[in-house]
Amino acid sequence: MEHKQFKKEIVERTFLIYIILFSILFLITNHKIFPILILIFALSGAVFPKVPVYLYKFGNFIGELYTKLILSIIFCFLICPISFIKKLQKKKILEKNSFWEEIDFKIEKENFEKMG
């Protein structure tokens, strides 16, 4: 039972991740294929609850490749351009006497409550 539950959660999570990734891709590329894919995924998941399971099983084989492919696309379309811009903006590092940086972190009560 526990294993089943665990498997179900993995399936749901994987499914959710696909949807999130499609959303991110849509935000980046603004291509309408992604909302369509999201809709198909969401609807198929809602109407045919087994779809995510099939997709996951299928995904066992392809899923990893698929996730990696999507991440690679994000990498190429998002990370690389940002990286390029950052490198262009990179200022020439001046000769320093120290590599220590002063800490701007304030140890306040609220700070413990945040994850970041």
Add this chain to the structure above:
Amino acid sequence: MKPIYILGISAFYHDSASCLLEDDKIISAVQEERFTRTKHDPSFPINSIKFCLDYANLTPDKLDYIVFYEKPFIKFERLLETHFLHAPKSLIQFVQSMPLWLKERILIKNIIKKEIEEKLNEKLSPNTKILFCPHHLSHASSAFFPSLFEKASILTIDGVGEWATATLGFGNKNKINFFYELKFPSSVGLLYSSFTYYTGFKVNDGEYKLMGLAPYGNPHSEKTKRYIKTIKEKLIEIKEDGSIKLNMDYFAFNTSFKMVNEKKWIETFGIPPRKPESKILTEYADMAYAIQNVLEEILIKMAKFLKEITKEKYLVIGGGVGLNCVANSKLLKEKIFEDIWVQPAATDAGGAVGAAYAVYHMYLGKERICNGKDKMEGCFLGPEYNSYEIEKTLKKYDNLQFYKEENQDKLCNLIAKLINEKKIIGWFSGRMEFGPRALGARSILADARDPEMQKKLNLKIKFREGFRPFAPSVLWEDTQEYFEWDRPSPYMLFTAPVKENRRKNIPEDYYEWDIKDKLYFIRSDVPAITHIDFSARLQTVHKETNYKFWNLIKTFKELTGYSIIINTSFNVRGEPIVCTPEDAIKCFLKTEMDCLVMEDFIIFKKDKKEK
């Protein structure tokens, strides 16, 4: 007044652990690896949490605070930034690490709640707050708050936390302030780990092996001098204040899963990376010597700079580099600070303790009381087992012969006799140690006077590299008979030179010798614990905190005149230290240990006893 219960958790990098505080007292602390039997287990420490709660007879809903030892969002930000900076080289690392982060690590708050509620079948109270403590504050807090000092300078230094890789700070009563930090990728810990990798040991595991290998290097050879020069001129830039910058052309840890740019290292050092398990050539020992030397130089400079800022008498150290006992001793020898206290579980495991203390003293503002003793309880913070549980386990094995000896003096007499007869003893007593060192609760004990013992223990009991040294446990009151050492060292975090009068003269060409020849040269009248450079990583055993173990060594002294024995962790290579009686028996049966003592039980293998 109702006590406050705080659960500290460290997880998802290496050495997951949890710690339970009842007000400012550590009730329990244990690494997850001890339960799952996976060394340095990074998984969520649910078994450890379960133990901590059971030990205190608490249910999860009684917890007031749960605190995670780092800030996941900031760490995630660092990962993304690193990918931004190094694209497209970082593609593979990005694709591999992102799913893990997106699926679980970034949702840590939910994971903590879910894991505890589902695996322990109990709901958390709606009033239980889940908090997050910055990684290096966890280390600083683990080093300062449990220490015996009311005020102290704080140095934390490890591979990397969120962004920081080292911090300089100051602790006063219940407050910690930081002044400076070194940021990723400038990391002393990662620099040292790069050499761990290159000399054929496992990163985040083999650093102490590299430290143990260093004295086999020849300090006078041209090669060693060249290595030191190369490290300082090409690999890093060291400033007078101890801050460093890595030349990232030589390192690969921010763009791949490798630590170094091998091509560049081969060109620079002229030797390829050592294959794990292959023969250790003197070049690698020289390399180990070189990086240890550089590490010490950096730490000394950092400490001097910190002293200039704080003008404090004492120093506390947290973070994985704090386990480098050779460097700790060099720092002490420099007399920059009068005394140094190092968190015994200085790696991320100790982060669980630090995070919990940070909540108690800094988040809640509770007073800190110093009574001249540290709060680590000798590190005996793990599970213990009673006679009934041990006997029940023993009865499952028909290849064991055992009997109960409730008279502790008689038990110590017998074991001291066996050690004197060069027998090797498994010693399982009381609460298991927290942290990487065995301190007399889960230990393998043997005679330090036997010249063959180091070889025998390494090859037949621990199944590990022959060059690895063994640590001594010595009665605190007799420490100065054996070592040039004047202060307690209950956690094996310092090395001390063996007394001159106990040393044997070394031949003039000793430093030119091959590693094996050096290893088997008898260096003192306690050869099994005298390292190649006449040092030993000593544990002083105190009657007040470790009575049973103290009594055993005292009995050994009455029998032999020597109040010193070998104490090495109760495990075999690649496995965590034993936790349960079952683990201990399995380890006992797997090795050529002669006798096992578990609380009142004295156990032999049937065939051995018959002989």
